[in-house]
Amino acid sequence: MNPELANRIQTYLETRGIAYRLHAHSPTETLAEAAERSQLGLQCLVRAVLLSDARGLVLAVLPANHLLDFHAIRECLGRDLQPVDRPVAASTFADCESGSVPPIGAPYGLTTLVHTAVFAQPTVCFEPGLHDRLVCMTGEAFTELHRDSQRAEIARPLSVLESRDVREFTLPGQWERMPALQGLHPVDDIRERITAIDRLPAMPAMARRLLRLRNDPAADVQDLVEVVSGDPSLTAQILRYARTGFFNYAGRVDTLDQAITRVLGFETVLNMALGLAASKTFRNPADGPLGLQAFWRHAAYGAALAQGIASRHGHGLDLKPGVAYLAGLLHNFGFLLLGHLYRSEFFLLNKVVAANPHIPVVLIERRLIGASHTELGARLMQEWAMPEPVVTALREHHNEMYSGAHDAYAGLVYLVDWLLRREGLGDGAEGEPPTAVLTRLGLELEQLDELVEACLHERQGLDAMARQLAA
Template identity: 35%
Template structure:
């Protein structure tokens, strides 16, 4: 039997009160959170390597050699690229110890650039690793979402299909608002984590509003505005829970929303529904994808993390 929205909200409010009882401080009002994000003293700057990668992405002469040279400036980033390239997912006969080789033989230029950008951008945000919105869960979910989005996009006309690298990067960075919350307001982050764990009916944005009076998409957009990130990524971060979004980057936003919803149904989401279940059909219709196409995309998707 389906629980009514009013009943689900009542239970969520009770759980919020219970969780708040063990929290050291009250959730910050939305104005306080926005002020913290916009205050340079509290916000980590966009990492220099991320800035370099963004400029490199816009270079018409960009190639694997140039990308490898930038990645190799950061040993941790280079090591992660090699770990993925040498995973069973890519099936290299001989392991590689060379970043350029990893890009050419395994990852591919677009995916390697997206992975490098996401890793570099997310790293300065110090957030707990565990929990439904912890760093580990968000990263794995982002990888899975990006891969599923690319599978879904394969069924779109060429003129509607976003570039593979942009798709992967959108999947990886969509929930950066949660990481920012954990970095700036750890008590509010833990409170929201407990609320998500206790409520399987209300959507993630609804739980955000109950706990914080602001959605994580709004937090992420504020950060991406300060960092001057590309408009397409800002749109995804802000609207990936909005099936009715009709802005300039609608296809990318809707692909993200649909992939999130499909992953939730296969227990690979973040615990609570990303959208209201009845809006899924509208998402598919707007993208021109039927239920069979979605099922096939789910069957085909694999990530390097799944093969470890």
């Protein structure tokens, strides 16, 4: 990595004699934050999205405050392109930091398509493969860099999210397979409906039994075994988790009693069973960044890591490992409720998030549906009388600066999401470490590396659990 710019970008600018200014700033999660810290207008910034189809890769370049219009791209190139997965982007831009895609394709041998309006900007700024600096140059210089790139109207302003014309957000060829989208509600209608909801889905019977057990101070291991053993799939998931290397237990674990008394403990098994049982009401679509497969994979890893951090470092903060596991498992539960209440809107949100992976999901959902998964999830947890630390974690896990009741759990989940996003998992914040959360929890990143590594080492077991939950 070049100390100033990504290697290929640096070389490309130097060999073409392109003059530029460098704006250094502390690392950021989004281009909007980078613009603010560099005291630049967001309208000056451009971003890039790497797309692919069977014919190869294409780099799309557009203003930072715009969304891609996939139908316009199809008309221009005659190709049904879709955003690539994170590993593909990482290997293509190997000299760049994860998640930073420079808007110059030539140094990487990429076919490049640029939104026409970019060339009308007097000043163009962009991330040069690093999250802690911006490169700015004249519009003429940026135009020279893209002398061989194709130009077309391929993007729309972010404000079109509020119009919610479905065809603007779906990938080409998918409209015919989306009859559910005909049922979209107006944004104002959804806001009113959410505010006026007076009947939320009932908690599943198994979860109600477990919650009563949790609130019974006289409950013991045998009571828990009796309840959980009534659900063979729940029993299998708990045994699988107890057998992972995450707990360094060398003996055999063949029964629920052994999993509770020898490995996991009463509280952890109770909270784990409660979280898994509570989810059985919801059957959302499987695919996409918000679908069941991605949801449960993120939940399984998040729960394990939250529990690990609470077990190792949570004593001074009164972080209970079992409650930490439950908060990590359920923190994105609002997505399940959204899909249950508003299937069309959830389907659309899933597609928009997939097409715009670098725009924070909370921004997209607030513009698109007028509410967030955090408030929906917290409301359901309150209705179900879940523990208050869990309710708070659901409501505040995207708020780095939250300070109040149970802020240790909210901060823990925020931190877990950030750590997992660094590994390519989930919808957590990108960019610089969450200093405020680390300070509040009294932690250093170096203390967490071993736990993250231990969690990733158990990929096979956690992935198997996620697949079973999503099935």
